[in-house]
Amino acid sequence: MIPFQLPLRDINLELTNVCNFDCVYCPNSEMTRKKGFMRFETVKEIVDDIHKNNITKVINLFVMGEPLLHKEIVAIVRYIEERGIKAKVNTNAGLLNNNLASDLYHAGLSILYISLNTPTPETFKHRRSKGVEFSKWINNIRDAIDLKFHEKAATRIIISVLKTQNEFINDIKKGFFVSGNNDESVAILKEWEVFFDNVKEKYNLTIPPKTGAAVLKKHMANMFSRVNYTFSPLPDVAFNITRLHNWKNSLANNKIKTAVFGSCDALRETISILYNGDYSLCCGDYDGKLVVGNVKDQKLSEFLFSEKANLIRNKFQHNQLPTMRCKKCRGGSSSFFWLFNQTHSSLFYNSVYYRKFRKFIGI
Numbered sequence: 001m002i003p004f005q006l007p008l009r010d011i012n013l014e015l016t017n018v019c020n021f022d023c024v025y026c027p028n029s030e031m032t033r034k035k036g037f038m039r040f041e042t043v044k045e046i047v048d049d050i051h052k053n054n055i056t057k058v059i060n061l062f063v064m065g066e067p068l069l070h071k072e073i074v075a076i077v078r079y080i081e082e083r084g085i086k087a088k089v090n091t092n093a094g095l096l097n098n099n100l101a102s103d104l105y106h107a108g109l110s111i112l113y114i115s116l117n118t119p120t121p122e123t124f125k126h127r128r129s130k131g132v133e134f135s136k137w138i139n140n141i142r143d144a145i146d147l148k149f150h151e152k153a154a155t156r157i158i159i160s161v162l163k164t165q166n167e168f169i170n171d172i173k174k175g176f177f178v179s180g181n182n183d184e185s186v187a188i189l190k191e192w193e194v195f196f197d198n199v200k201e202k203y204n205l206t207i208p209p210k211t212g213a214a215v216l217k218k219h220m221a222n223m224f225s226r227v228n229y230t231f232s233p234l235p236d237v238a239f240n241i242t243r244l245h246n247w248k249n250s251l252a253n254n255k256i257k258t259a260v261f262g263s264c265d266a267l268r269e270t271i272s273i274l275y276n277g278d279y280s281l282c283c284g285d286y287d288g289k290l291v292v293g294n295v296k297d298q299k300l301s302e303f304l305f306s307e308k309a310n311l312i313r314n315k316f317q318h319n320q321l322p323t324m325r326c327k328k329c330r331g332g333s334s335s336f337f338w339l340f341n342q343t344h345s346s347l348f349y350n351s352v353y354y355r356k357f358r359k360f361i362g363i
Contacts, residue, residue: 081108262330
């Protein structure tokens, strides 16, 4: 068993559930909870509590919504970073211009995660963006990368590209497709090679040779198309080829057979805080169905050691799923995935040796 202790691996802090995109593969259009923004004062209260009690060293500024829509995003990033906590902004880059990127870099942003996801004009249509043209969008992303080196910013940039598999195409949205496997994803990324080469030459950058572990990881990714794969074309810039998921089975069109056992790292290594201060068990809880408390009623440092939190952790540690939503998450649309999801979650979240083995082989 993995005992509960601080600091947590990370915390998801939702600044807003409002978004300027309406992606086909996202439940934004199905979300029924009220739209809004987290008050800066609430952010400060949460961050101060985290800092004072060493709750985590990483705050991910996302659950739903586009964080760059928050008018005080730069001040929020600065406030987090000045307290020795790493801030991670997950953005669709629709609002990412040079001025904003520069402000975020100067605020000390640790990680900028860009959801490229749909890297071609045809696939970009799936984003259903509001007033954002594909060519301008791509240029904004590339300008932000170039600006990082121009300003010598320490910010790490991660660019995500989606891949889809047949079982997920059927589960999520009929006709939705980006790339079917790693080879097709790599072919898409090759279109970026000229840009990367220009940046390397412009700033005289060197890329360390790939290690044996990285090569093994690539082979594993090619063998198992469900496995994600990350590589670095530039220093502190990573391309992440990641499989499309169905939001913990919540977007599955097919009937899901609910799990009878399984586990999770909720309240043991992470927690999500929605814009209104609600504590949620899950980063995929787009509609606030797994709320277990609120910052207005109990500080995070107090809630994490409360009887309610201890009970939930105890259930996960004993491979018991505390809610019907959790049982659907760990279930599957086929007998194979039903058994795999349960068994894998039990091993991954409750066996240190299993996690070490996965890390060793690079998956």
